[in-house]
Amino acid sequence: MARIVKKFGGTSVANIERIRNVARRVKAAVDEGHQVTVVVSAMAGTTDQLVGFTREAAPFHDAREYDTVVAAGEQITACLLAITLQDMGVPARSWLGWQIPIRTNGVHGSARIESIDTTEIEKRLEQGQVAVVAGFQGLGPDNRITTLGRGGSDTSAVALAAALKADRCDIYTDVDGVYTTDPRIVPAARKLDKVTYEEMLEMASLGAKVLQTRSVEMAMNHRVRVQVLSSLENKPGTLVVDEDEIVEQQIVSGIAYSRNEAKVTLVGVADKPGIAGDIFTPLAEANINVDMIVQNVSADGLRTDLTFTVPVNDLDRAVKVIEENRERFPFERVATDKNVVKVSVIGVGMRSHAGVAATMFQALANNGINILVISTSEIKISVLIDAKYTELAVRALHTAYGLDAA
Amino acid sequence: MARIVKKFGGTSVANIERIRNVARRVKAAVDEGHQVTVVVSAMAGTTDQLVGFTREAAPFHDAREYDTVVAAGEQITACLLAITLQDMGVPARSWLGWQIPIRTNGVHGSARIESIDTTEIEKRLEQGQVAVVAGFQGLGPDNRITTLGRGGSDTSAVALAAALKADRCDIYTDVDGVYTTDPRIVPAARKLDKVTYEEMLEMASLGAKVLQTRSVEMAMNHRVRVQVLSSLENKPGTLVVDEDEIVEQQIVSGIAYSRNEAKVTLVGVADKPGIAGDIFTPLAEANINVDMIVQNVSADGLRTDLTFTVPVNDLDRAVKVIEENRERFPFERVATDKNVVKVSVIGVGMRSHAGVAATMFQALANNGINILVISTSEIKISVLIDAKYTELAVRALHTAYGLDAA
Numbered sequence: 001m002a003r004i005v006k007k008f009g010g011t012s013v014a015n016i017e018r019i020r021n022v023a024r025r026v027k028a029a030v031d032e033g034h035q036v037t038v039v040v041s042a043m044a045g046t047t048d049q050l051v052g053f054t055r056e057a058a059p060f061h062d063a064r065e066y067d068t069v070v071a072a073g074e075q076i077t078a079c080l081l082a083i084t085l086q087d088m089g090v091p092a093r094s095w096l097g098w099q100i101p102i103r104t105n106g107v108h109g110s111a112r113i114e115s116i117d118t119t120e121i122e123k124r125l126e127q128g129q130v131a132v133v134a135g136f137q138g139l140g141p142d143n144r145i146t147t148l149g150r151g152g153s154d155t156s157a158v159a160l161a162a163a164l165k166a167d168r169c170d171i172y173t174d175v176d177g178v179y180t181t182d183p184r185i186v187p188a189a190r191k192l193d194k195v196t197y198e199e200m201l202e203m204a205s206l207g208a209k210v211l212q213t214r215s216v217e218m219a220m221n222h223r224v225r226v227q228v229l230s231s232l233e234n235k236p237g238t239l240v241v242d243e244d245e246i247v248e249q250q251i252v253s254g255i256a257y258s259r260n261e262a263k264v265t266l267v268g269v270a271d272k273p274g275i276a277g278d279i280f281t282p283l284a285e286a287n288i289n290v291d292m293i294v295q296n297v298s299a300d301g302l303r304t305d306l307t308f309t310v311p312v313n314d315l316d317r318a319v320k321v322i323e324e325n326r327e328r329f330p331f332e333r334v335a336t337d338k339n340v341v342k343v344s345v346i347g348v349g350m351r352s353h354a355g356v357a358a359t360m361f362q363a364l365a366n367n368g369i370n371i372l373v374i375s376t377s378e379i380k381i382s383v384l385i386d387a388k389y390t391e392l393a394v395r396a397l398h399t400a401y402g403l404d405a406a
Numbered sequence: 407m408a409r410i411v412k413k414f415g416g417t418s419v420a421n422i423e424r425i426r427n428v429a430r431r432v433k434a435a436v437d438e439g440h441q442v443t444v445v446v447s448a449m450a451g452t453t454d455q456l457v458g459f460t461r462e463a464a465p466f467h468d469a470r471e472y473d474t475v476v477a478a479g480e481q482i483t484a485c486l487l488a489i490t491l492q493d494m495g496v497p498a499r500s501w502l503g504w505q506i507p508i509r510t511n512g513v514h515g516s517a518r519i520e521s522i523d524t525t526e527i528e529k530r531l532e533q534g535q536v537a538v539v540a541g542f543q544g545l546g547p548d549n550r551i552t553t554l555g556r557g558g559s560d561t562s563a564v565a566l567a568a569a570l571k572a573d574r575c576d577i578y579t580d581v582d583g584v585y586t587t588d589p590r591i592v593p594a595a596r597k598l599d600k601v602t603y604e605e606m607l608e609m610a611s612l613g614a615k616v617l618q619t620r621s622v623e624m625a626m627n628h629r630v631r632v633q634v635l636s637s638l639e640n641k642p643g644t645l646v647v648d649e650d651e652i653v654e655q656q657i658v659s660g661i662a663y664s665r666n667e668a669k670v671t672l673v674g675v676a677d678k679p680g681i682a683g684d685i686f687t688p689l690a691e692a693n694i695n696v697d698m699i700v701q702n703v704s705a706d707g708l709r710t711d712l713t714f715t716v717p718v719n720d721l722d723r724a725v726k727v728i729e730e731n732r733e734r735f736p737f738e739r740v741a742t743d744k745n746v747v748k749v750s751v752i753g754v755g756m757r758s759h760a761g762v763a764a765t766m767f768q769a770l771a772n773n774g775i776n777i778l779v780i781s782t783s784e785i786k787i788s789v790l791i792d793a794k795y796t797e798l799a800v801r802a803l804h805t806a807y808g809l810d811a812a
Contacts, residue, residue, distance in 0.1 A: 016462040050482065056422040057486045058493035065485040065492075065500055072478040076456065079471040080463045086471075087464035094471055098504065099549060143505060 002167040003035040003125065007135065007157035010044035012172055012231040013077050016084070022231075023084040025172075026130060030090055035125040037164060039135040039157040040081055042073025063108035067137075067147045071097070074134035074153070082132045092130040095121065097137035098145060102156070104138035110149030111138055113156075116163035125164075133160060151212025158215045162222035169219070169226045170237075171211060176230035177238035178203065178210055180403040181255040185394050188404040192253060194239045194246050199253050202346045202380045216240065243348055251349035251356060252401040255394050258342045261291070262315040263372065263384060265307045266322070268332030271298040278329040279306065279322070286321045288314045292342070292375040292384055303332075307373055309384060312338055340372065341390045344382040345397055357381050363400035369393055408573040409441040409531065413541065413563035416450035418578055418637040419483050422490070428637075429490040431578075432536060436496055441531040443570060445541040445563040446487055448479025469514035473543075473553045477503070480540035480559070488538045498536040501527065503543035504551060508562070510544035516555030517544055519562075522569035531570075539566060557618030564621045568628035575625070575632045576643075577617060582636035583644035584609065584616055586809040587661040591800050594810040598659060600645045600652050605659050606632075608752045608786045622646065649754055657755035657762060658807040661800050664748045667697070668721040669778065669790060671713045672728070674738030677704040684735040685712065685728070692727045694720045698748070698781040698790055709738075713779055715790060718744055746778060747796045750788040751803055763787050769806035775799055 006029070008022050022038075029036050041047075050070045054061050078094040085092035100121065104111035121131045135153025140146040148155050154171060161169035176191065178200065183189040195203075197220035204213045210228050219226045219240060229237025243249070269275060276295070283290055291309045298304035310318045319334055350356040360381055364371060369392065373384040385393055398404060412435070414428050428444075435442050447453075456476045460467050484500040491498035506527065510517035527537045541559025546552040554561050560577060567575035582597065584606065589595040601609075603626035610619045616634050625632045625646060635643025649655070675681060682701070689696055697715045704710035716724045725740055756762040766787055770777060775798065779790040791799055804810060 016459065019463065053422065053482070053486055054489060057425065057489040060493075061489040062492055062499075065489045068500060068502070069482050069485040072481050075478050075481075076459070076475050079475040080459055083460060083463040083467040083471045086468055087466075093468075094474060096474070 001033045001035070003037075003164060004029060005037045005039060005157050005161040005164065005166045005169045007039040007153055007169070007171045008041065008231060009153065009173065010041040010047070011174065013040050013042075013081065014044040016080065019077070019081055019084050023081060023088055023090070025231075025234075026081075026085060027088050027090050030128075030130060037121065037125065037131040037133060037160055037166070038081065039133045039153055039160060040074060040077045041135050041153040042070075043077055046073040046076070064140075064142070064144050067108045068145045071134070071137040071145045071147055074136050078132045078134040082130075085130055085132070090130055091128055092132055093124070095131055095133045097134060098139040100133070102138040102159070104140055104146045104148070106140045106142060106146070108140065108144075108146050111140060111146035113138060113148070113159045116159060118160075118163045122164065151215065154212040154215035155218060158218045158222075158224050158226065161224045161226075162218065167225070169224050171215075171226060171228050172231035173210060173228060174231065175210060175228070176233055176235065177228055178240070178254070180253065181394055181398050182257070185391050186255075186398045186404075189398065190403065190405045192238050193236075194241055195253055196243045196246060196348050197240060198243070198348055198379055199346050200240045202344065202377070203254060203256050211240070249349045250347055250403075251353045252345050252347035252403065253349075254346050255397045255401070255403070256344045256346060257390055257394055258344075259387065259390070260312050261309045261340050261342045261384065262312040263307060263309055263337040263340045264315070264318060264322075265305055265335040265337075266329075266331045267305050267335060268303045269306050270330055271302055271304040275329050276306070278325075282321050282325045282328075283310075283318060286317060288318050288321065292373045292382065294373045309340070309342070309373065339387045340384050341387045341393075342382050342384050343390070343393045343397065344380050345401060346380045348379045350381075351378055359400055360397060363396045364393060367392055367396050369396075407439045407441070409443075409570060410435060411443045411445060411563050411567040411570065411572045411575045413445040413559055413575070413577045414447065414637060415559065415579065416447040416453070417580060419446050419448075419487065420450040422486065425483070425487055425490050429487060429494055429496070431637075431640075432487075432491060433494050433496050436534075436536060443527065443531065443537040443539060443566055443572070444487065445539045445559055445566060446480060446483045447541050447559045448476075449483055452479040452482070470546075470548070470550050473514045474551045477540070477543040477551045477553055480542050484538045484540040488536075491536055491538070496536055497534055498538055499530070501537055501539045503540060504545040506539070508544040508565070510546055510552045510554070512546045512548060512552070514546065514550075514552055517546060517552035519544060519554070519565045522565060524566075524569045528570065557621065560618040560621035561624060564624045564628075564630050564632065567630045567632075568624065573631070575630050577621075577632060577634050578637035579616060579634060580637065581616060581634070582639055582641065583634055584646070584660070586659065587800055587804050588663070591797050592661075592804045592810075595804065596809065596811045598644050599642075600647055601659055602649045602652060602754050603646060604649070604754055604785050605752050606646045608750065608783070609660060609662050617646070655755045656753055656809075657759045658751050658753035658809065659755075660752050661803045661807070661809070662750045662752060663796055663800055664750075665793065665796070666718050667715045667746050667748045667790065668718040669713060669715055669743040669746045670721070670724060670728075671711055671741040671743075672735075672737045673711050673741060674709045675712050676736055677708055677710040681735050682712070684731075688727050688731045688734075689716070689724060692723060694724050694727065698779045698788065700779045715746070715748070715779065745793045746790050747793045747799075748788050748790050749796070749799045749803065750786050751807060752786045754785045756787075757784055765806055766803060769802045770799060773798055773802050775802075
């Protein structure tokens with residue numbers, strides 16, 4: 001007997017037939033003797049429709065009203081799943097955020113969970129009742145419904161798993177697990193049986209969008225064992241776990257890439273102390289996330305080139321901010337490039353192994369790929385390269401680190 | 407300055423454009439200096455869609471889950487109206503049943519309101535904020551959402567008006583008031599400026615479906631002045647008030663008719679004491695509402711004919727119940743007739759005036775209309791007649807009681 005939280009997204013509950021599929025999976029777990037809590041999103045399309053209504057009512061609107069409108073989507077699905085489970089003979093009831101309650105702070109639209117009272121749910125779990133929880137929602141300090149922002153149902157599920165001290169949190173998605181890299185680029189990519197929280201975090205933030213970053217952070221902080229698995233097939237997925245749980249750790253677990261990058265180069269910036277702060281402070285104030293930064297060695301000690309990356313959607317805004325602040329940090333011109341991609345090798349094993357970076361640079365050089373910018377963290381090496389080399393680079397690195405399936 | 411509750415039904419809030427119309431009417435009242443509480447139904451079609459989902463999930467389902475699903479409809483509309491009002495510069499916020507709270511008993515699907523805590527709403531009304539309340543819903547003793555059953559939003563509005571000690575409760579509908587009779591049958595029908603609760607109750611229960619019976623009962627019990635008026639035109643409607651408020655009371659206020667009747671005759675029933683109880687007890691147990699009853703005088707003192715009416719939708723069930731209980735009250739045969747209509751003259755004035763019934767019977771006789779069954783109450787005389795005479799009878803009575811517009 002285990003205590004399990006299962007989360008199903010909008011496409012898994014898009015209509016009653018799919019809700020029935022979900023109910024069958026839940027019933028199977030109940031029949032195996034497990035205590036099951038299910039977290040559901042809104043039926044696919046519902047949230048968009050509700051958001052559309054609020055926009056039509058007023059382009060700028062009260063986030064508190066918005067939250068109560070969109071939370072209706074998960075409210076409906078939770079009850080429909082409870083009804084379907086009951087119809088299959090499985091004791092079940094729905095729980096809305098305010099009923100549990102899942103208490104959040106008052107930041108409507110992207111609230112953070114502060115506490116979950118699991119007393120009543122635990123009592124019923126022990127009596128064999130399935131708890132069907134409306135994801136994405138909580139109760140703010142003003143006694144009004146809050147929502148948790150994008151991917152909020154993943155966060156709901158992990159937070160509930162933590163509060164319930166669940167043995168596992170299963171996140172059902174349209175992929176069957178986490179791969180060593182994108183199988184559409186590298187057919188030899190392998191599904192990982194286990195991956196660490198830290199690696200998953202790097203992969204999520206790099207655009208391998210299986211799990212929402214916030215939910216992985218929360219899982220890591222509360223040591224919740226998360227399984228990513230397919231809602232379509234009935235087979236084990238990838239476990240996201242603590243490093244200790246992985247006996248034989250690979251040096252590199254996966255190769256990720258992100259097309260969501262744009263390169264900005266300030267040509268001929270004055271090479272003086274404090275200049276970097278002058279440049280990046282206004283960007284930070286504009287909420288633009290600067291990622292990789294490289295500053296060329298100045299030949300004459302007077303002027304240099306400064307290159308960095310920003311999310312491609314923020315590029316125009318970034319250039320505008322820079323032009324507006326020209327007086328603070330004089331430069332000759334701004335050059336931008338959207339035709340770039342960030343490729344990263346990720347693995348907690350690289351902490352204790354030398355030569356990981358050298359392997360990367362060698363593999364890219366062997367394929368004639370020029371590195372534009374490099375950045376590293378403890379468990380990740382990222383390079384910015386010309387976008388046209390994306391597939392070539394990912395395949396070369398996948399092979400170089402011995403990740404290809406036998 | 408008055409304190410007013412306004413209720414808008416599903417067609418009045420069917421889309422954002424109509425919600426904007428509602429908001430304009432609310433704003434007009436606010437601009438006049440009134441304290442306004444608005445009660446809204448779900449957008450037309452939404453409730454049917456949600457009910458459809460629950461039926462598709464399981465034909466027989468947990469009423470508690472059903473309630474939480476359908477309550478989402480009013481939840482959405484309340485917030486959209488609040489957003490729209492704010493966009494017009496009118497301070498407003500939405501209130502769900504559980505937030506106020508509107509406490510009900512635990513009869514999910516047709517709960518009754520037990521108490522309303524208006525503390526917070528009154529505080530905000532006095533600050534000039536409009537309260538937009540989701541109709542049809544409350545909070546049960548189990549901390550779960552309840553719904554009030556058919557026409558529940560009318561009941562929500564009247565209950566709020568009572569709790570808030572409102573000066574008036576405006577119910578917006580697709581008609582512009584209460585008429586002396588159906589204007590489709592009698593073009594000379596007049597809109598009544600005022601009508602008493604008792605008369606309105608008789609009219610509502612007779613199928614003049616302007617207001618839900620329950621909401622009129624509640625208005626009467628709490629002396630809430632209700633106005634029925636058009637959501638399309640901007641003119642006064644009909645006030646439903648206490649008898650004392652009507653200075654010059656007509657003897658007859660209106661002529662109502664109901665096609666929702668079926669006649670049942672038990673031919674050759676044993677004429678012995680207690681037989682009526684034997685017949686009507688099983689019908690009552692089957693929840694079939696018997697209305698008009700007439701028993702013929704028995705010629706031989708042994709056998710008689712018993713005639714009564716039931717709602718036409720219950721006719722088949724009623725016959726089945728009678729056949730099943732044949733042993734308890736032997737009879738020769740059952741005759742049924744759906745081609746009947748009940749026509750009623752209604753007026754509190756008839757309490758103190760003689761000859762009202764005579765006028766009715768004379769008017770019908772003059773038009774060659776045969777009366778099948780008669781029943782009376784203090785303020786109503788009803789006759790069952792052949793359905794083909796409906797229009798003729800209604801017109802004749804409307805003229806006979808001097809109700810035709812000059």
